[in-house]
Amino acid sequence: MxxxxxxxxxxxxxxxxxxxxxxxxxxxxxxxxxxxxxxxxxxxxxxxxxxxxxxxxxxxxxxxxxxxxxxxxxxxxxxxxxxxxxxxxxxxxxxxxxxxxxxxxxxxxxxxxxxxxxxxxxxxxxxxxxxxxxxxxxxxxxxxxxxxxxxxxxxxxxxxxxxxxxxxxxxxxxxxxxxxxxxxxxxxxxxxxxxxxxxxxxxxxxxxxxxxxxxxxxxxxxxxxxxxxxxxxxxxxxxxxxxxxxxxxxxxxxxxxxxxxxxxxxxxxxxxxxxxxxxxxxxxxxxxxxxxxxxxSNEGRSLFHFLTGRGRIGRRFAPRFWESEGSLGRKRELLIVVCKKWHVAKRLVERIRKMTNIPCIEYLFNEESTPLPDLGGIQSTMGKRHRHRRALMRMLFDYYETERLIICLDPNNIDLLNDFYGDRSVTRMLEVECVFSDEYLTGHAKRVGLAGEKTPQETLDRLLPTIRGDMQFEIDQIRDANFPNHDRIREADPPETNAEALGHFLAIDRGKALEIASIHYLYSD
Missing domain, CATH: 3.90.550 (Spore Coat Polysaccharide Biosynthesis Protein SpsA; Chain A)
Incomplete structure (x- = not known):
């Protein structure tokens, strides 16, 4: 021994x-x-x-x-x-x-x-x-x-x-x-x-x-x-x-x-x-x-970095001068779907793509694996995408030969929202408000490494309110910014109510918007 x-x-x-x-x-x-x-x-x-x-x-x-x-x-x-x-x-x-x-x-x-x-x-x-x-x-x-x-x-x-x-x-x-x-x-x-x-x-x-x-x-x-x-x-x-x-x-x-x-x-x-x-x-x-x-459970380090990172607002690096001066194009419309539950947003934009033929790109600023065309390497790493965000979006508009493009963003990307809304192009946002159960938050904590399969229940009981509050804080930042062209659909609302917001966001008729909003499995976890 x-x-x-x-x-x-x-x-x-x-x-x-x-x-x-x-x-x-x-x-x-x-x-x-x-x-x-x-x-x-x-x-x-x-x-x-x-x-x-x-x-x-x-x-x-x-x-x-x-x-x-x-x-x-x-x-x-x-x-x-x-x-x-x-x-x-x-x-x-x-x-x-x-x-x-x-x-x-x-x-x-x-x-x-x-x-x-x-x-x-x-x-x-x-x-x-x-x-x-x-x-x-x-x-x-x-x-x-x-x-x-x-x-x-x-x-x-x-x-x-x-x-x-x-x-x-x-x-x-x-x-x-x-x-x-x-x-x-x-x-x-x-x-x-x-x-x-x-x-x-x-x-x-x-x-x-x-x-x-x-x-x-x-x-x-x-x-x-x-x-x-x-x-x-x-x-x-x-x-x-x-x-x-x-x-x-x-x-x-x-x-x-x-x-x-x-x-x-x-x-x-x-x-x-x-x-x-x-x-x-x-x-x-x-x-x-x-x-x-x-x-x-071994979540100590990831939990520490999550908790100490809360409340830090603003960019880590100043934007390059060509990023702040560049523009997506005055006549172009960037449509942004903002949702914390990524699977919900992906289902929604897939339906939108089929119903409208508007090119849709999922969480390109959050997931390295998001399928993107070869744009000369600017899309190759997450760091490059964030540093050259406007140049990347211009190239995507050009690649798809479109004046309207839909992307998905996580609510914590307030810096990206501020930057895109500051552009001379037209930016519209659709906020997808979801219900977060304790079971979902527990799964989220495990997926992102804040908890493990064997994390004690006492630790989870203290952690879940913090995660829930963190998610609400991100949404509050967006709403406090008073962005124009801001529509919202809610899991708690009927399809008829959500169809109105979808129709305004996409500039489509009510019948087509209602068909999109009526996906029965849209909010399923």
């Missing part, structure tokens, strides 16, 4: 560290602690006094002062690993933790999870080919030497960099290694850890290289594990659940995140707020429980 030796790097909150160590070792697991030499000596003395008698806890024999982005973080980790390997010969796995991490599964579940697959869990993506680094330096982290801390010695850090750059003092990456990058929160098997330690003793050239790279805790273990372990035995993921905001800051979890955390496909979570005392209490009791049936 798996026995985990936790590698804990910490520098504050001694009481929390003591509780964490006692909690994780009470079920037979181990812990090796490196407490930053820069921190308050009284904190360290307090931790040692509380844990020295615990046979499942050990301490790094040499403590060093740690700094963000420095080699010191890797060296502190290696010191704690060496202490753990020596003190705990029965440990089968070594799991990297911080003082802000807490278990979101029981020890029973964690041990079974690790026994299930003989592999290492570590994010490791090709340093140069992947997009793991979103902004800032990439090659510069490696080919130049970094001796100073960027945060505490900023002037020296950038002065040394500029001097090397000016003099051309670059260096080569060791020939036989492929630099990888990923999260520093890994879980490695004992054999892998022993191979890494042997490698650090036999390859001083590689050690010299990493000692002066920038932010080596994101590359050192990631590179060595890929170098030493067959790819089939590596799972390129972390077992610690963590998320980042749009600004690159870690998301903090609070008391009301308990159910969400337990349903994620991870063993630990980072980072737990110091003020989330109830969450800490409940998670603290969790690790020692037995027989807990964890229902994994």
């Amino acid at each position: 798996a026995r985990i030796a936790f590698i804990l790097l910490c520098h504050k909150d001694p009481e929390a560290i003591i509780k964490q160590a006692e909690r994780l070792t009470s079920v037979g697991d181990y812990m090796s602690i490196h407490f930053d030499a820069r921190a308050d000596p009284e904190y360290y003395a307090h931790i040692r006094a509380a844990l020295d008698e615990n046979p499942n806890v050990t301490f790094a024999k040499k403590r060093i002062k740690c700094g963000w982005g420095e080699w010191s973080l890797v060296q502190a980790t290696l010191n704690a690993i060496e202490a753990a390997v020596e003190a705990f010969p029965r440990a089968t796995h070594f799991y990297m933790l911080s003082g802000d991490c807490m278990a979101i599964k029981s020890a029973e579940y964690a041990h079974d999870f690790l026994d299930r697959d003989d592999c290492d869990y570590i994010e490791s993506f090709d340093y140069f080919q992947s997009d793991w680094i979103k902004t800032g330096w990439k090659e510069e982290r490696l080919i130049y030497r970094h001796w100073f801390n960027e945060r505490t010695q900023k002037k020296r850090f950038y002065a040394a960099f500029e001097l090397q750059k000016r003099l051309g003092l670059t260096r080569a990456i060791p020939d036989d290694i492929q630099v990888m990058i990923g999260s520093q929160w890994w879980c490695l098997r004992r054999r892998t850890i022993e191979w890494v330690l042997d490698f650090t003793r036999s390859r001083p050239d590689v050690m010299r290289f990493f000692r002066t790279t920038w932010i080596p805790d994101e590359t050192f273990f990631q590179t060595l594990v890929r170098h030493l372990v067959p790819e089939s035995e590596i799972r390129s993921r972390t077992l610690t659940f963590l998320m980042f905001t749009d600004y690159g800051m870690p998301v903090t979890f609070y008391n009301d995140h308990y159910d969400l955390l337990l349903s994620q496909d991870f063993l630990f979570a980072r980072k737990i707020s110091p003020e989330a005392k109830e969450l800490k209490r409940r998670l603290g009791l969790l690790y020692a429980t037995r027989g807990w049936d964890f229902r994994i």
